[in-house]
Amino acid sequence: MRLRSVTKNVKDQNWLAVALDFFIVVTGILIAFQITNWSETRQDRTREQQIVSRLHADFEALGRRTEEKIEYFESSINEIEEFRQLIINYPESADIQQIKVFFETSFNLPSPSGQSDTYAQLVASGDMKLLSNDTLRDELVSHAALTGQFMSGNQSVREWSRPYLTALVRLGALIEEMAMDEAVAMSGSKADLIVGINLYQGVFAGQLSVNKSHQESFAKLIKMLAEESSK
Template identity: 35%
Template sequence: MILRRVIEHVKEQNWTAVALDFFIVVVGVFIGIQVANWNEARGDRALGEDYVQRLRADLERDFVATSDILNYYQAVRDSIVEADRLLSTDDGDARQLVIAAYRASEFASTPPNRATWDQIVSSGHLGLLPDGAVGSDLSEYYTFDESNAVTISRVEGSSYRQAVRSIIPLDVQIAIREGCSDVLNDFLVIAGFMNECRLQVDSSVLTATAEKLRSDPEISEELRYQYSRVASVINNSTGNVVLIERVLASLGGSEEKS
């Protein structure tokens, strides 16, 4: 329609009308581009807000899980210290030694909720996040958690864990798992040990097991190295808790989670 009018005005040599038609076309194109840009920007803002909400939910779950993992490994560390003390004496409580030695070999691992983060990175949408969240803390958290997972895997595959569970009879291990083992949080993640340890095992079996643990010099040696592994997990998990708090603050979440 507009092209036909322009042709007619050119034939008539009505240059004023031609100029006016051209102006109308330019303004129409400009407005169309601006509207498209505005719609795109509005869509980006909505997508960015959705990312932020999903990241908050992921990180809040991670905060609870990581805090529980931290508490769990602190309990494992305490069991290592207790087992070391009881191994060094011949008249220590056999029941407590077996429990402490077993708990010192425990491990737990909770992977982060990273589906949203991976989607943001793979889609090239980091620019849609708030400026404060695009810094090092967010990417450092997910990278650092991967490093901690490697450290936890070393606890799982430790020679101490293999040695002590090779010595403790299977029926004793089953009894420990049934009445003296892990508890789960609301997310079904291991959060600590049972407060009350009910171990239904004959005392003579516990005494014989404690003697085997004390008589094996590798147990004490591996136990000391187990301490360093668990201490590394505790340090890393503590760092992850701090990172999560900072990232939540940058995303507009609560700065004080603990």
């Protein structure tokens, strides 16, 4: 319809009408583009808020798990020290029940909390750009790198310490099958057991420090995400 009007005005050499038609067409196109851009911006903002909400839920859950691990490490370090004193003073303090409790509750090295599933999906899909807050994006990347280092370090510690814990592992397996003195005798020397306990105690202290650092990073991200959600 507008094209016919333009054609007619050109034939009639009504240049003012031609200019007016041209202005109307261009203005209509610009308005259409603006509406499209506004709609896309609104959709992106909605998606961003959904992503921020999911990230916040992920990191709150991971942060709680890390708090639980910190509590576990703190209590276990005390139990390891009690166990160490028991072995040092063996056989005078041969408390078989205490030894069994130790192996049931303390002889376990949990891994640091892993990555956020939502963050992993954002990276894989290339949707990190939907997060408009540059500081938040940088913090997410830094936290992911920190988590990767902790996970890798935890695995390295496991592999490095495994040979030194042989006597402890053997004692843990034998204590349920035979008398205390026989289990200790077949596990290795008292010195081997004490070396293993000292090493294990050091590993737990190191992992406690790692998890506390991890928790600080979680707390910072949780605060940033909460602030972003409230905008």
